[in-house]
Amino acid sequence: MKLNIVCIPGDGIGPEIVAQAKKVLDKVGEVFGHEMNYTDILMGGASIDAYGVPLTDEAIATAKAADAVLMGSIGGDTNTSPWYKLPPEKRPEAGLLGIRKALNLFANLRPAVLYPELKGACPLKEEISGKGFDLLIMRELTGGLYFGERKTVTENGMKKAIDTLTYTEEEIRRIAVKGFDIAMKRRKKVTSVDKANVLDSSRLWRAVVNEVAKDYPEVTLEHMLVDNCAMQLVRDPSQFDVVLTENMFGDILSDEASMVTGSIGMLSSASLNDTKFGLYEPSHGSAPDIAGKDLANPIATILSASMMLRYSFDLDKEADAVDAAVDRVLKEGFRTGDIYTEGCEKLGCNAMGDRIAERIVA
Ligand code: IPM
Numbered sequence: 001m002k003l004n005i006v007c008i009p010g011d012g013i014g015p016e017i018v019a020q021a022k023k024v025l026d027k028v029g030e031v032f033g034h035e036m037n038y039t040d041i042l043m044g045g046a047s048i049d050a051y052g053v054p055l056t057d058e059a060i061a062t063a064k065a066a067d068a069v070l071m072g073s074i075g076g077d078t079n080t081s082p083w084y085k086l087p088p089e090k091r092p093e094a095g096l097l098g099i100r101k102a103l104n105l106f107a108n109l110r111p112a113v114l115y116p117e118l119k120g121a122c123p124l125k126e127e128i129s130g131k132g133f134d135l136l137i138m139r140e141l142t143g144g145l146y147f148g149e150r151k152t153v154t155e156n157g158m159k160k161a162i163d164t165l166t167y168t169e170e171e172i173r174r175i176a177v178k179g180f181d182i183a184m185k186r187r188k189k190v191t192s193v194d195k196a197n198v199l200d201s202s203r204l205w206r207a208v209v210n211e212v213a214k215d216y217p218e219v220t221l222e223h224m225l226v227d228n229c230a231m232q233l234v235r236d237p238s239q240f241d242v243v244l245t246e247n248m249f250g251d252i253l254s255d256e257a258s259m260v261t262g263s264i265g266m267l268s269s270a271s272l273n274d275t276k277f278g279l280y281e282p283s284h285g286s287a288p289d290i291a292g293k294d295l296a297n298p299i300a301t302i303l304s305a306s307m308m309l310r311y312s313f314d315l316d317k318e319a320d321a322v323d324a325a326v327d328r329v330l331k332e333g334f335r336t337g338d339i340y341t342e343g344c345e346k347l348g349c350n351a352m353g354d355r356i357a358e359r360i361v362a
């Protein structure tokens with residue numbers, strides 16, 4: 001099969017980690033007989049430096065023409081980078097929001113898994129982490145506060161800022177369907193998270209999720225208020241399978257869930273639309289402080305490439321081979337600095353990519 005993949009190396013550690021993911025994909029191609037065809041585009045700071053804007057129409061068109069997009073990370077140090085002196089719509093993050101909207105990537109899958117080998121990094125007490133956990137946050141990505149009307153006005157000499165939180169039934173239904181579909185492939189539990197005791201948008205959310213649930217009698221559905229969910233994620237993350245939620249709550253809860261694993265350098269993500277098309281990226285940021293030093297952990301990006309094989313190309317065997325190769329290097333004791341513990345062997349970004357690629361087998 002021929003895989004047309006657009007790559008966005010991006011900023012900071014982005015180019016290094018994407019290079020490792022390509023290395024692993026190339027090995028998958030060799031072992032399983034697929035042709036990888038990559039096209040790079042610029043986004044974020046790299047695009048600002050080259051074109052003055054964080055995302056060009058040409059870049060969007062190139063991405064649209066591909067089967068899937070593999071991204072590293074974008075953005076720089078918000079205190080020191082000149083990119084953050086630009087108006088908000090010209091900053092690196094506007095590129096990311098722009099591509100999500102332009103490609104209609106409304107479903108954001110963010111797994112948070114506690115790897116047995118990395119339990120030591122989990123900041124929770126042993127009595128909680130001992131049970132392990134494997135949850136997935138299904139975050140709505142193109143609606144809500146992020147894309148509602150916003151403005152700052154002056155009334156009677158007083159500035160006033162307004163952001164609007166809007167959801168239509170249709171926007172809720174399509175993400176709920178994705179949430180239930182994925183739950184069917186996992187442990188068949190959906191926790192829908194909202195703030196229905198206060199917000200109208202949450203009350204509609206709850207009603208539509210209940211309707212969708214009727215089509216999935218095998219899936220257990222529970223509703224949870226977002227503040228309670230934030231608490232439950234540290235009290236007992238093992239209770240969760242799929243956490244289904246709106247854009248802003250998902251942004252916050254997914255950072256919390258990744259912190260709870262203690263190894264954000266391991267967490268992948270996928271942003272999907274209604275077709276097989278998706279954008280795949282690590283859950284972590286661009287880490288400008290370690291960029292270019294061969295210190296970054298490429299595993300989250302490699303696992304994102306695995307999600308790409310699984311969701312955009314239906315290559316489950318190939319994706320399993322990537323996941324198994326990652327498991328093997330961890331079992332063999334290889335670690336990048338961020339997940340290093342005594343007695344393990346410390347590797348740089350490039351060597352970690354090599355080790356994983358070498359372990360891809362059919
Ligand atoms: C994320 C990030 C983005 C978001 C930022 C960079 C705009 O925090 O992907 O979670 O808020 O969605």
Ligand code: MG
Binds near residue numbers: 251252
């Ligand atoms: Mg975020």
